[in-house]
Amino acid sequence: MAKQTHRIGILGSGNIFGRYVTGLARYPELEIVRVGDIDVARAKQAAAEHAIPAWGDDSELYADDSVDIVINLTPPVHHARTVITALEAGKHVYVEKPLATTVTDGEAVLAAAARTGRVLGSAPDTFLGSAAQTARKAIDSGSIGTPIGATAFIGHSKAETWHPNPAFLFQPGGGPVMDMGPYYVAILVNCLGPVSTISAAGRIGVPQRTVTAPGRTVETIDVTIPTHTGAVVTFASGVIATTQMSFDVWDSDLPYIEIYGSEGTLSLANPNHFDGDVRVRRHGDGEWTVLEPALELFGAVGTREQARRGLGVRDLANAVEGGPHRANAAFAFHVLETLCSLEGSAQQSRSVTLTSSCERPQALFTA
The missing domain is CATH 3.30.360.10 (Dihydrodipicolinate Reductase; domain 2)
Structure with a gap:
């Protein structure tokens, strides 16, 4: 799996945010460096709670050159727009399920990934x-x-x-x-x-x-x-x-x-x-x-560990390095x-x- 360090920005600090932070902590090569949210106060609080060094709004996350992978945890109705924006900002993207909410939006997301040459992955990754x-x-x-x-x-x-x-x-x-x-x-x-x-x-x-x-x-x-x-x-x-x-x-x-x-x-x-x-x-x-x-x-x-997330992000990081991409x-x-x-x-x-x-x-x- 992934061997080099990947610097991750998480877009959205809502209900499932902590599950990703907990799951990704298993992999030192996946380093969370920024939290972005339209509610900047919530992003700041999430960063403080999990010792993440940077926070701000979504535009600051897209503009952060140190971030190479964006994990998109926005509500599904915003997936297509925010995924495309992140791809066009030069980021590889892993988005929570579903990829989009319509086939037309899904096609636009695929086209953006092809156009930008970035790697796009999506939940669910429980398979x-x-x-x-x-x-x-x-x-x-x-x-x-x-x-x-x-x-x-x-x-x-x-x-x-x-x-x-x-x-x-x-x-x-x-x-x-x-x-x-x-x-x-x-x-x-x-x-x-x-x-x-x-x-x-x-x-x-x-x-x-x-x-x-x-x-x-x-x-x-x-x-x-x-x-x-x-x-x-x-x-x-x-x-x-x-x-x-x-x-x-x-x-x-x-x-x-x-x-x-x-x-x-x-x-x-x-x-x-x-x-x-x-x-x-x-x-x-x-x-x-x-x-x-x-x-x-x-x-x-049967424990709280069962709810954590992150295998799909590790899968994407491996694909960025040229390995197989399964949750593609x-x-x-x-x-x-x-x-x-x-x-x-x-x-x-x-x-x-x-x-x-x-x-x-x-x-x-x-x-």
Whole structure:
């Protein structure tokens, strides 16, 4: 992985900022040197809390010649504009998911990366963790035979109970599809290859949400996007997946992801985490078997470490040095088009054929 020192500026010091600082602390070659935020006071506070030497607004971050990688943690509706600005300022960029909120904006971001010659990477990067790589290894080694089908179930993140203002999750650019969907789709594409067609239906469950989080800044939220969507997703390989993405399912015993093959079934852990048990049950087995992790764990399962971030930034730094780039722009764009197509299929009541494709990312484990 990355061998030289990379100086990092983080754009946005909100809810997920600390998770990146904690995760990147594992890698001394990834040095955080600046925090940028339109709220300069918040940037200053974040810098002081984490001993980061410089802070300021977004324009100061773009202009800082000592920063070579920008980590973009702005809200999704601002991703396209801020990513393009950072690329045009000569920075390599790693952006939180999704890459953008529309296919058109995603295409503009890709064009800017090509035009500037900078390296662009995007979350979600949890498919780089031990759980998804263990599942990938099991599939590639034939543990479940030929993959035939899959299921993926997203339940409510219950953001109203812990986020002080989760309104963005119930507006365009949010919802279960764009908020949690990237984790699931990225892992499915990593395991099964690119998506070809989608047929979906969706609806708004509860039109107004009550916020109960401690320290909340709003009391209620008007919902303007579908919060419950079901879809049939067909992969170019022929695998057919059924998905449910919902902010209306508060409690459930459904699995996160299961992949069904001609000789057995894989059950995957929470796609929002890098690590967790991956179980296999071959036809005729009396019980499930937990597979040995294919990689070292990024964070101890069941602890606060499990929430930290940073593998994708390390992946990007490695690509800057000429190594493989797994959480790359083409992969992220295909995930984005999959999610936008899912939303579009539900809105238009018709099947949608994707126009993009991507390579399965190079595996991290040793075969």
